[in-house]
Amino acid sequence: MMDQPSERSRLIAAIYAVAHDPARLLLLRPSLALLADKGVLHDPSADLAFHFEQADRLLAESGAAGAGATQHAAPKDIILDGRLVLQVPSAALSNVRPGDFLPDETWQADRGGKDRDIVKAVSAGLQEQAIISLSLDGDEQRPILHLVFRTPGRSETVTLRPIPLRWDRDSAARFADDFALTGAEQAILREVLERGSLRLLAEERGTSLGTVRNQLKRLLAKLSLGSQGELIALYGGYREVHKLRPEGLPKEVQGSSQGSFLLGGIDVRVEFYGPATGRPVLYFHPLFGGPFLPEETVEAFVAAGLRIIAPWRPYCGRTAEEGSGVPMAREFARRCAQLLDILGVERVTALAASGGTAFALAFAQNHSELCRKVVIAGPAIPIATDADLAQLGLGHRLPLQLARRLPAAMRLYVRAVVAKIRKGLDANYLDTFFRDAPADHAFAARPAIREFLRTAMLEIFQHGFRAATEELELYAIDWSELAESIEVPVTILRGVDDKLANRDLADSFAARHGFRVLKSIPDSGSFLVFQDTGRVVSQLDGDLAE
CATH class of the missing domain: 3.40.50.1820 (Alpha/Beta hydrolase fold, catalytic domain)
Known part of the structure; x- marks a missing residue:
């Protein structure tokens, strides 16, 4: 039995938070591990199965862990005239109405003047297209690269279209090796590229936002860059140059x-x-x-x-x-x-x-x-007994505990893990899974191995995650x-x-x-x-x- 109603309420809130954002799975893991060890997950009076089943349904309906899930939403175009005035409503600028100028904070402080001139030049037909950087993420100030081109059918009007970037398999290892990035620096770069939430990264690591921001500052200094915009531009250019082969695992190695x-x-x-x-x-x-x-x-x-x-x-x-x-x-x-x-x-x-x-x-x-x-x-x-189960490392023990005691929680756990992998957050998951196994942690942290593991998991789970749930159910029994x-x-x-x-x-x-x-x-x-x-x-x- 749970000792305090507030403990149960916090857990239920955390369960639905995972359904909303699978990245929050790691914030739920400590509570699950504690309750599993205390036997609460096996207590019918706690009535947790209902909430796990509901959260699993919501996550499934969101498509986040489905086979056809995509990593990027539809483009949020911004259409401006030659004076840099918004012409049509844009989902990227919820507080800006047509007829308004783009707010000053939208433009990067270190290159805003140059980017304004670029947009005007494209509008006037002096330049065919260009790439600029805008800040659209509120207090995180995450700059996003935008392709600037003349809007078809509209004179002296330009479209600013966001360019989605991700830490892909082919360029990631090369980039990390060429610039000698540590595991923490790679995690920060991926965060800047894919989620832009240093605050959420700090929560998942159990550290302060200030610490993560300082790590970002050190990364920028290491690369002789002055802003997140320059970091994104550097990686974006590097990725295009080094994207040498199509996505997927190499099939022609040594007669494979x-x-x-x-x-x-x-x-x-x-x-x-x-x-x-x-x-x-x-x-x-x-x-x-x-x-x-x-x-x-x-x-x-x-x-x-x-x-x-x-x-x-x-x-x-x-x-x-x-x-x-x-x-x-x-x-x-x-x-x-x-x-x-x-x-x-x-x-x-x-x-x-x-x-x-x-x-x-x-x-x-x-x-x-x-x-x-x-x-x-x-x-x-x-694993015949709970005493046997207790001898496993936490990364292996928790999903098996869930499979034995609360299968609905295990299914949500697996679905959230697969959703994290599809969103490119596998590094964070692997770091946590192997935290108590130094040799495995070091091995999985190698850039080439990390991308190998991610690619393999994406292919295995391409049609769903039942391979994982069936393995857990098998190994949870004697x-x-x-x-x-x-x-x-x-x-x-x-x-x-x-x-x-x-x-x-x-x-x-x-x-x-x-x-x-x-x-x-x-x-x-x-x-x-x-x-x-x-x-x-x-x-x-x-x-x-x-």
Whole structure:
């Protein structure tokens, strides 16, 4: 039971705040974690399920986490005459009426005169088009780039159209590397580009607005810039110059390819890495990273002569009904066996990472004739009791607690996370998720890896977020029956910093089922398959000398 009515009221308000703005999910997480640990989420008298269900419905109806959600609203054009007087109402200037001049504060203090002259020149036909910067966000004073061009069909009239910018995959890593930006500086740049709310960023970080503003000032000084407008212009120009390839994950790295197979009546995408003649490895992928591999990981597998076969797990990138829980894992194992038959592969080594663990064990259990052995690089462990659950890191523990105690809250949580990813706020989410796992936090903070993870999650969740909710529901139950009576060798590798499976949980799980656990690997966590690929390759190839 909640001790104070105000505590319940604050929580309910926070729930609906997430429905309004998924970015506020991180402000709700501490309260959820506290209440989950206290058992309140399991208390029917608290009646929280209703509010989570309502908030989930509102968020779904908003389209923020839907497959077709867009990141930018329709352009808010501003139409001026040659005197810089507003000609028609504009949603971008709610306090300015037609016939009024644009307020002085709309123009940037450091270049307002120059931008006024540019607009007049375009109006008079002396210049075809140009880019200027305007401030339209009230006290945040976030400058927005606008394209200036003559309004079709109206003489001596110009249209100012906002240019949406975002921290995209291709230019982000290059920009961060070329200008030596820290993780905090990248977060501030993304905030300036996409939301423009330094106040909300400060709230999510649990720090003061003054601190974030000082960080912005230091960033501007580091880049020898005088304003946010110049920062946006710098990134905008850099992005256009360095936008060298289309959006999406690289598909031509070291013989990588993709196929689609009809398995058990379901169209399943499969990623392939390495030469077709390589020794086959069936990869049961995690959600973080999905069926994709960073380039350096692919290179390590290829150098070892391996052929990675990575079928997309249930509900990843598709909407077909594929069941739930243990039956879902077993049915996917059956489809994997069918895939190998189509490919003409007689036997494979199974490789699993975190959330792929249950699926790999289901394959080994039900299709031992096709499986030489199983290597689990960063395991997920069956959670039988609340005491087991309490041993997980907060990032992993909270969604599982919600799945066990209040599924409606779990669905809202996942929907909000996906909405944050689609809005480009994945960096903030990953920073918080891995806050108590230094090795994973440092790995995910690398610009190239961060963009790799974001791209993978966008592709996995492109048709919805059921892949995440089904994984949470599976791992929130005791699924240890999938680990019973496995006839092939199973080896578990875990990083010292793995908060999904600590040493006690891994050792206990292995002892119950006759699996082998190797000595914990330093400087690694739940991203072990990427962090120490060489160690994983050694196990896939043969025994590792301990």
